[in-house]
Every structure is written in structure tokens, then in C-alpha cells.
Amino acid sequence: MRRLNAFFATITVPPILWQVIFFLVPLIFLVVMTFWSVQNYRLKPDFTFTNWQKVLAAGYFYDIYLRTFLYAAAATVITSIVAFPVSLFLGLNAGPRFRIVAIFLLICPFFTSYLVRTYSWQVIISDNGIINTMLGAVGIGQVAMLNTFVGTMIGYATFFLPLVILLQFASIAAIDRDLIQAAHNLRCGRLRTIFAVVVPSAKVGLTVGAAFAFILAFGDFVAPSLLGGGRSPTLSILIIDTVKSASDWPRASVVAMAMIVTMMGVIFAALTFAYRKPGETH
């Protein structure tokens, strides 16, 4: 018995220790810091609610929060919808060899830094970039993409579209084919089967894919600043500005807290939705 306990201790203690040291402790430190103050650009341990009051009273905070939330939500919906037909084809129709090649190609983008990939988009979508040059050649005027909402969305997709496809694909490929055939057998046509059987069967993968998209977009700094132009700031841009221009770590921590709480709420909601059992709503 004692040996068994020792065994479980050796396998469970390291990850717990890791979580505590690298997640819980910094998180607690972050919370603590929201109550500190800054004097002459220097941090001073304190216990004041000023940071919270200032941030939560600022109108721009809510504008930025709402924008970040909507951007992330839009990115979630767009990437999920764009990814779905691809995942569907890979999961249900593609042959085994095609699948392996496709998975390899989906992993490839992660070989290079996200930052590099984002910069390369600037070359493609800027006003004098590849796309606009080609559009000009066929007589279509310039379409502004860089430093717009479209640019930000392209950046987000660069960041996590492959990941969303992989997550969706994995759960679609795991669907019991008999269920799809059973639906066909009960007069459910091909398109209807996708919504009646495939989507609910792959619910966990689709939801986790969407949750990842939301979290990554919500916390991302690169896409909104490099492709979105940074003129419509998001919360991560706000944090960077707060730290850079004012060295106000405590106020940045308050913004960070708002982000962490939001993301936790979203994950919790997503997981509750993904794992809800049938019949529980009745």
C-alpha cells in the first residue's frame, strides 16, 4: 500500500508542482499586484483599490473590452465555419494517404514563427501588395485590407485556422460511420445528415476548436497590431501600452485579470456545453 502511494506521488506531484510554480504563483502575484501602486515609474507594494477604480471607471476600457470580445467572437465563428467543410472532407471522405498528407500540411505552418507569417501577410494584403497589384491588373480598384478588420481576421486565421481544422477533423473522423448510415437509412439526406448527425456527434471537437479560437484571438497581440493597424486597440494592445508608456504594471494587471476571468468563463461555458448529456435539458 505504501509502495502504491509512493508510486502515485511520483507521478502526480511533478505536474502539480509545475502548475503551482508556473501558473498558480504568478497568478496570485498578478492578483496581488493589482493592489500595488506606482511612484516615479517604480512599483511600490501597497494595498489600494485605485487601479481597479481607475480602469473600471474608464470608458475606453469598456470600448476596448467589447471590441476584443467581438473580434474574438467573429474570429471564432469565421474560422469554425471556414474550417468545417475542410474537416468534414478530411474526416469522412478523404482516403488514408490524402489524410496523412493533409495533416502534415496543416502542421507545417507551425514550423515558422507566427510573427513571421503575420509579417508576410503584410506583403500580400497591403495597398501595394500582391493581391492589390493583381486586382489592379484586371482593372479592379484598390481594396483596403491591411490595417482593417479584414486584416485582423486574416491574422487570426493564420494563427489558429490549422489548429481548428485539426481539432474538428479529429472528432469528425472518430464518428461511428454506422450512425451516418443509420440516418441515411431513416430518410435523412446527405446535407441534412451533416446537421442532424455529424455536428452533434462531433460536438466536443467543434466546441473545443471554437474555444481555442476564441482564447487565442482574445489574447492575441500580433494580428490586431500588425495587420489590424493597432488603431482599434484590443486588450492586449492596451496592456502593452499601459506598461510601455506609463510603466503601470498594476493597472496592466487589472486588465490582465479581466482577460483571465473572461477566458475562464468562456472555457467553462464551452466545456459545459460540449459535455452536456442528452435528456438533461428535459
Place this chain on the structure above:
Amino acid sequence: MTSTPAIELRNISKIFNGTTAVSDVNLSISDGEFIAFIGPSGCGKTTTLRMIAGLEQPTAGEIASYGKRVDQLKPWERDTPLVWQNFALFPFMSVAENVAFGLKMMRLPEAEIKKRIAEWMERVGILQLRDRAISQLSGGQKQRVALARALVTQPRILLLDEPLGALDAHLRIKMQSELKTLQQETGITFIYVTHNQSEALAMANLVAVMNEGRIQQLGSPNQVYRAPSNRFVAQFVGMNNLIDGEVAAIDGEHCMIRAGSNSFSVPAANKPSPGDKVTFIISADLVAIESAEAPQRENQIAATFRGEEFIGSVVTMFFETEYGAEFKVQQQQRAVQKLGLKFGDRVNLSWTANDSFMLL
């Protein structure tokens, strides 16, 4: 009953990547029939069923249902619901939602759907489970949900693919009689696939024995059991002993067959001529066991007791004879006890001439 067949298979073949699964099958299934396809795995029975459902496209041939060609229709355009071996219930729906699925697809009014699903859930005894999740059901309950889901659409034909395969033995027997009753009450044509011959013989009025993609015999349970049409059917259905020999003489209704050191009298149903190589069978349950000292009879062979196997109250005993090491005799357990045989005991096995059957 209509006179046009519920299902007609005309020269149906199916080839998967060069492997022939079904080979030139012709079959007409009457309306209201309970037909069972039996055969070993890979014999083509499930493929045949799946072609009727449209889940598999025949490589060649035509399928008609009530006089109308259906082989070009998509599965969802056909009216042949299937009960799956693994049930294939939708795990993300409740019991009632599963049963309602087919009706929703038919776009029936909500009130009609409610009425019909309640009716069928009541009929198969799952009404009290209506709001349960599928994962909370036992195998038998899942089977009933699958049945209700298929029958609620009021089909004229029901396809069943090893529907009792995943149930335990006790439940299987119970469901057998329920299925049989259900078929008789509804008059729906049942097309039933199983590898379990006792299931098929107990329920169906018509049995199609398949092997290597072909129908080996089509007949009543009694016909395939007592009068197999060839060697395969004789070995697959029932428990038969096969003896190969040569016709020595013909004597009216019977002929004498020489096989090894014995000669046997066998009904000469198919008019053989002397010198023909033939095979006859004797069913294990029609063989009598006597002591080696008993008086000589016709159709008797010497044997050594080698082993036994119990299935309920019936015992299968294995004897070594000059025709092989596994001559089978089936008796009631009580009768076997009275004999008091030990392994290695020498006995005589015998049977009445009219109980043996010559293969064509």
C-alpha cells in the same frame, strides 16, 4: 398480401476491390414473408441486406420492391429501415428523439409524431424510458429502441442485421419470440440476417443458406434442416454426420451404399445408379447408441467414445469411427446419464434407414 414480391433480386452481384462478396443472386421475397439469411461470416448475407437498403451499390443486377426498381435510389429515398447489430442509436439524443428521428425526416406534423412514437414505445415496452439517454440503457432496451425507431415509420419491409447478436443468450430467446409475434401481428416483411442457425430456424418461414456469395439453399426451416441440398448446407445447418460411399445396389425405394467396411441402406430419393459416388447424411439427434455386444442391425457402425459437450439439457457426444474422429450423436442429458459411458468405451451406433438422407 399482394402478389408482387416485396423484394426481388435479379442477378445481383457485388464485387469489392476484386473480391466477390455476392455472386449472381436471384431471389423473390413475398409480401409478409419472414426470411432469414444464414451463413458463415463473409458469405455475402450482410452485403445482400445492405444492397436492399441501398447502403451498398450492386456491381451488377437489379433490385425491385413491389414491382418498382429501387437499385438506383439513394438510401434515404427507400422505405427499408434497418435494425443494426450494434443498434446504431444516436447517442446525442434521448430515447424519444431517437424513435422520432425517421418521422421528423418525413416532415410529419409534430402532433402526429408524438402520437406515433408513444404508440410504438408503448408497444415495445420502452415508454417509461422516453427521456433517458442512450448510454443509460441496457442492451435489451437499446434493441427495443432500435426496433421502435425502425417500425415507427410504418415500413412494409424491415431489415434486421444480426439484431440479437449483441444480447446475452437468455434475452436472445425472449426477443426471438417477441420478434416473431411482432412480425405476425404487423404482417411486415422481415428480412433477417444472422449467423445463428437456431435463431433463423426458430423464427423464419423461409431460410436462405448462403456461402461464398451464393444462395446454397432456399427452403423452409424443416427443409434446410432435414433435407440439405448440398454438402455445405448439410455441414452448416443442424448437426449432421456425412458419409461418402458408392452405390452398390438399388432396391426399390432404397439403395445400398458401400462405405469402408460397412454398407448402409439409404432412401434413394434422387435415383442414383449403381457405381455412383454419393454422400449421405445422418443427423446427430437421430443416432442410437448401443453396447458393442448388441445384436447386429442394418446401418450400424462401431465407434469409440471420445468426448462430450453440454448445451443445456442436450449433450453432444463425439465418437471415433472409421469415418473420422468426430462422429456426432446428440441425446438428452438424462438418456446419456443412463448409458454411463466412459471415454474410450466401445459402442455400436445405428439409425433407421429412413432417417438418413442422400445429398444430390
